Amino acid sequence: MKNEEFGILIVDDEPAVRDALQSWFQKDGYCTETASDVIDALKKLSVKSYDIVLLDIKMPNISGIELQKRIKEVDADIVIIMITAYASVETAVEALKEGAFDYVTKPIDPDDLSKLVRRAIEQLKLKKENIQLRRQIDEFIMSEDLVGESPQIKKILELINTVSKTDVTVLIRGESGTGKELVARLIHANSSRKYFSLVPVNCGALPETLLESELFGHEKGAFTGAAYMRKGKLEMANGGILFLDEVGMISIKTQVDLLRVLETKKFMRLGGHKEISVDFRVVCATNQNLERLMKEGTFREDFYYRINVFQIDTPPLRERQADIPLLAKHFVDKYAREINKKIDNISSEAMDVLMKHDWPGNVRELENAIERAIVVTKGSVIKPDDLPLQMNQQKSAPAAGDSLEAQEKAHILYVLHQAGWNITKAAKTLGIDRVTLYNKIKKYG
Amino acid sequence: MAEKVTSMPSTIHLALIHHPNPEAVEFISSRISHVFKIPVKLQHASFDPRIAFDSRRQQYDSTVLLAELLKEIQNKEDKIIGLTDVDLFIPVLTFVFGEAQLNGNAAIASYYRLRNAFYGLPDNPDLVLHRLEKEVIHEMGHTFNLIHCPNYRCVMQASTSVDEIDLKTGNFCPTCLEKIRQE
Numbered sequence: 001m002k003n004e005e006f007g008i009l010i011v012d013d014e015p016a017v018r019d020a021l022q023s024w025f026q027k028d029g030y031c032t033e034t035a036s037d038v039i040d041a042l043k044k045l046s047v048k049s050y051d052i053v054l055l056d057i058k059m060p061n062i063s064g065i066e067l068q069k070r071i072k073e074v075d076a077d078i079v080i081i082m083i084t085a086y087a088s089v090e091t092a093v094e095a096l097k098e099g100a101f102d103y104v105t106k107p108i109d110p111d112d113l114s115k116l117v118r119r120a121i122e123q124l125k126l127k128k129e130n131i132q133l134r135r136q137i138d139e140f141i142m143s144e145d146l147v148g149e150s151p152q153i154k155k156i157l158e159l160i161n162t163v164s165k166t167d168v169t170v171l172i173r174g175e176s177g178t179g180k181e182l183v184a185r186l187i188h189a190n191s192s193r194k195y196f197s198l199v200p201v202n203c204g205a206l207p208e209t210l211l212e213s214e215l216f217g218h219e220k221g222a223f224t225g226a227a228y229m230r231k232g233k234l235e236m237a238n239g240g241i242l243f244l245d246e247v248g249m250i251s252i253k254t255q256v257d258l259l260r261v262l263e264t265k266k267f268m269r270l271g272g273h274k275e276i277s278v279d280f281r282v283v284c285a286t287n288q289n290l291e292r293l294m295k296e297g298t299f300r301e302d303f304y305y306r307i308n309v310f311q312i313d314t315p316p317l318r319e320r321q322a323d324i325p326l327l328a329k330h331f332v333d334k335y336a337r338e339i340n341k342k343i344d345n346i347s348s349e350a351m352d353v354l355m356k357h358d359w360p361g362n363v364r365e366l367e368n369a370i371e372r373a374i375v376v377t378k379g380s381v382i383k384p385d386d387l388p389l390q391m392n393q394q395k396s397a398p399a400a401g402d403s404l405e406a407q408e409k410a411h412i413l414y415v416l417h418q419a420g421w422n423i424t425k426a427a428k429t430l431g432i433d434r435v436t437l438y439n440k441i442k443k444y445g
Numbered sequence: 446m447a448e449k450v451t452s453m454p455s456t457i458h459l460a461l462i463h464h465p466n467p468e469a470v471e472f473i474s475s476r477i478s479h480v481f482k483i484p485v486k487l488q489h490a491s492f493d494p495r496i497a498f499d500s501r502r503q504q505y506d507s508t509v510l511l512a513e514l515l516k517e518i519q520n521k522e523d524k525i526i527g528l529t530d531v532d533l534f535i536p537v538l539t540f541v542f543g544e545a546q547l548n549g550n551a552a553i554a555s556y557y558r559l560r561n562a563f564y565g566l567p568d569n570p571d572l573v574l575h576r577l578e579k580e581v582i583h584e585m586g587h588t589f590n591l592i593h594c595p596n597y598r599c600v601m602q603a604s605t606s607v608d609e610i611d612l613k614t615g616n617f618c619p620t621c622l623e624k625i626r627q628e
Contacts, residue, residue: 003592014536016508016535016536016537017536017537019508020508020535020536020537020538021537023544023547024535024537024538026547026592027545027547027587027592027593027603028592028593028603029592029593083537106537107502107534107536107537107538107539108537108538108539109538109539109605110538110539110540110541110605111605111606113538114603114605
């Protein structure tokens with residue numbers, strides 16, 4: 001920003017002071033105006049906005065302090081620099097208490113005046129940048145949205161809206177790929193913590209010791225290989241939200257450590273002796289049956305009740321089939337834009353395939369299927385052949401029992417065979433992560 | 446306030462106030478004519494600078510001196526710069542190295558605070574001369590409607606200490622030079 005973009009109003013009853021200061025600031029390129037009394041000053045402030053007011057503390061009929069209060073009523077963001085003929089500490093303190101930026105004593109050292117105004121301008125610039133950045137963040141985070149018009153989605157949006165304004169711990173439950181992280185992001189975006197970080201931790205992806213180090217951080221020399229001090233996710237989440245994904249995978253020992261942190265909001269880095277205070281909100285997510293884990297003794301009851309204050313269930317896609325066309329259109333628009341391809345629509349035959357599919361990998365699977373279709377399609381309309389092969393072949397997949405579990409097991413087996421038991425490839429096809437696939441293999445034996 | 450100057454001045458008057466150094470006068474005169482490409486006419490100020498003296502502050506009010514300098518020129522298109530060795534001030538500030546009318550006709554510069562002796566340092570006449578040269582060109586620049594420049598090497602960079610004057614050069618940066626050409 002250039003100096004000419006900043007407006008300065010000089011309020012002083014002495015014409016010589018007004019003229020000298022106006023001339024001084026005009027040579028710095030500022031847009032400068034003067035006022036000789038209270039009425040003149042308030043009149044000018046009512047028709048134009050100024051960034052800085054240089055205000056004589058001793059004015060006829062009214063004190064500078066009183067005028068400062070009136071100016072702040074007109075514009076609370078204005079920077080006021082008081083000018084005083086006497087270095088009275090009491091008056092200066094009073095002015096500062098009432099919100100003055102600083103004060104200077106007449107005659108003013110040119111260097112002091114120059115530095116003071118530069119400092120005020122820097123603060124104003126930071127303030128303006130901050131407002132602009134917040135606006136950009138607002139626009140950015142509002143671009144993420146839960147797509148769908150089903151009653152289930154409407155209910156979730158209502159719950160997000162209710163819980164975002166509070167600071168309670170939230171547990172998001174649902175199958176893999178149902179959008180648990182998106183719900184966490186929406187809670188963050190609508191909360192008062194949105195200008196601080198949302199720090200996700202995938203608890204299922206790391207072994208116990210690594211997870212501890214990831215969460216708590218460590219001091220230099222805490223263990224072999226700890227060459228430097230490293231801050232953990234708990235510290236990084238200060239002011240924001242800590243998102244513990246796959247919370248059911250956390251070991252009993254780490255649950256105990258975490259429970260203490262959640263209750264006291266204090267912790268120590270691994271190998272450290274200094275207690276660190278943090279302020280964060282916790283949002284957890286799981287696709288596991290925590291109640292069953294409690295019965296099996298792998299999940300602590302106290303930890304369960306600590307994290308399950310407010311629960312949001314994300315429904316599987318097969319339970320909200322009506323949202324499939326909307327979601328499909330949303331992903332078509334998203335990836336066509338990203339890949340820079342002109343895709344107008346999805347053919348009715350392809351939509352039929354999408355509607356008939358069971359979507360064990362839920363929205364994530366649908367998203368991957370659409371992304372793939374946009375990459376491979378030759379025309380501007382997505383056809384059944386553009387969709388992943390297993391969707392079209394679903395009818396010829398091995399017969400299985402009617403239960404959901406039996407269907408899921410059969411489908412996973414089918415994909416694993418197709419992928420030659422390559423876990424990464426199969427997980428990618430299923431639209432789930434490797435850890436989830438391992439868990440499902442373990443579950444179905 | 447400053448009168449609007451609408452065309453190029455035919456002469457820049459260099460008015461000597463009080464007892465300026467004769468060597469400085471010759472050097473400054475040649476620099477002004479070289480930089481602004483306008484003939485310089487040397488003259489002694491006809492007024493007594495004591496009219497601007499403030500006995501309480503023991504300094505000279507530069508705004509009063511500027512008003513007096515304006516009376517020294519007959520042709521309204523000419524410019525005048527006063528050169529002095531007295532300590533200058535404007536009412537709200539503790540001191541000024543010089544003062545000028547923005548886009549006006551008159552300017553003044555003093556070398557009272559440009560001397561090393563003022564800061565208790567050994568004298569350095571060459572350094573003082575170059576500081577004065579920069580201050581004179583700077584104040585003259587204001588009369589050509591130039592404001593302070595963010596380029597720290599440009600002569601139009603604002604200076605509130607001799608260190609800052611020493612840091613900049615005695616030349617205009619390309620942006621200020623272009624502006625002065627347009628003026």
